[in-house]
Amino acid sequence: MPRIMNNPDDIVDEMLNGFLKAHADIVEATDNKRVVKAKNIPADKVGVVTGGGSGHKPAFIGYVGKNLCDAAAVGEICSSPTAAAFLDSFKAADQGQGVACLYGNYSGDNMNVKMAVKMAKKQGITVKTVVANDDVASAPKEQCEKRRGVAGEVLMWKVGGAKAAKGGNLDEVIAAAQKAIDNTRSVGIGLAPCTLPAVGHPNFEIKPGTMEVGIGHHGEPGIAVCKLENAAEMAKRMVDVVVPDYPFEAGDEVVALVSGLGATPVMELYVLYDEIECLLKEKGIHVYRPYVGNYFTSMEMMGATLTLMKLDDELKELIDTPANSMGLKQN
Template sequence: MKKLINNPENVVEEMIDGYVKAHPSYVRRLAENDRSLVSSMETKVDKVGILIGGGSGHEPAFMGYVGAGMADGVAVGNIFASPPPAPILEVTKAINKGAGVLYLYGNYAGDVMNFGMAADLAEMEEIQVEMVLASDDVASAPKEEKDRRRGIAGEFFVYKTAGAAADFGYKLEEVARVARQTNENTRSMGVGLSPCSLPQTGEPSFELGENEMEVGLGHHGEPGIRKAQIESADKVADELLANIFGDMTLNKGDDVAVLVNGLGSTPRMELYIMFRRVEQVLKEKGINIYRSYVGDYITSLEMGGCSITLTKLDDELKKMIDHPVDCPMFVQK
């Protein structure tokens, strides 16, 4: 699999270097750690700091969501790997404005361990930290074991609402409550059509037959619930939605935010064909689309496929979803 890289061992550092140089008005790199990026914009005193992070390879996540209305800083890990505690701690210290810092990350063992260690170190420096784990992937564990579920594209809505709550001046515990409520109201499921390859190996991350798809695949290529012959976009969307509807309570008249998220190499044409079917199904059920998002929001290098995310909205979450955002890779007016 062809890639435009130099030394495979330097891809993350060179990506960060290029990113910071491309967007100096948005982000800057901390001298204390090359994997620590914070907003170039000055934030007000007593605002809760929002810290996100995870492995590289998911761009525009996670760096692309540092900016006004969303995250204040990001800790960057190796490809598909958690950042270690050191860059997390440095971001924490840099974005703490006296109101504490909220960590937002996906429910993966490495992230849980490293963000937890960083939180302990931060509290030793008298910085109050709260943590919220995204766990929206319905395919990764049954409903009765929700705490085992991994976070996938639904993390985007957790960032969006938490960033807004912090901007509105909510206290740390309240910002965390909004983030947890968003995660509780969010369900996602994906389908994989083709693997990605890591720069260090050049080998496919998993195997699929020429006409196969992986239903329920994870963002790192984790196995889904079944392999099957590829079907029409409508049938794929129907299956993903059926699993989502079976896992959350949605009634006629409810409002939702919808995300059809590309995994890296799926053309917008195909994503909009998927969204077309999502809109049809929701309309048939009398469920209102309050806001919709279509595109590459949390990817997996050049993986083929997409995921569908639904977030049930109440009046408070609508206010958070509507809040303006200005980040290098995501703008909402």
């Protein structure tokens, strides 16, 4: 894998240096070099924090910005941030109204967030959490607390960030973000794996000519390995996993988010979205707002994810709120 890097051990620090320089209008550094915070956080608002491993751009730091997250904790490639980084993110985001920590269901993140929440409490900062679990393929519905968080996290941040920006108190922000993720389902299809920079070869396999339905961002096993299908067939597989699980039904209005996994050309995401939108239309499901692009990736992994979120009036208003970050700019 030909990479643009120096010492692989320094890639996260160097990436952060470049990120902070490139987006100095939106974000700034903190004393903890693994914490990025938004510039000009309005006073008296609830703080919104996220965090996760690196290599998933725009996630996670790409969603720090106006009306989105106020701070993010940064981990090594595909590894959770430390508890200290989460704690310092809480401190960076806290405006005296408490902090909503909106993150994904991975064991390392769970452990470190829990420790950080306890430490924050001792320091007088109230932190409440929402744990994203939108990945349908990662566990049966009856065990949805075991499901991973994937690209649905972007919608959780959008909703939670907008609720905080509109003056919601901590419980209201948490309730809105929880509703966002409760109304959200995702599935991914992997076409080619990615390589950890310090390792130099993929740590999971997708055999050429095959694809894996339901695969996670780190190669976590999916629900089916089959021969590579065409876009129409892939779209049908995704819709057939996501739609019945919630279930989304005729008359529903949804956000549809199609994200590339990294190296799949954006052109192909539009081909996929065209198929998905047709299938949803056939079912009477109306896409109120589409997002198509690279929203939550895994380095140079190939493939795509589909995320649907059922909307109500509150979620529509929060999804429509303007936002400005590296990963999401919306007027």
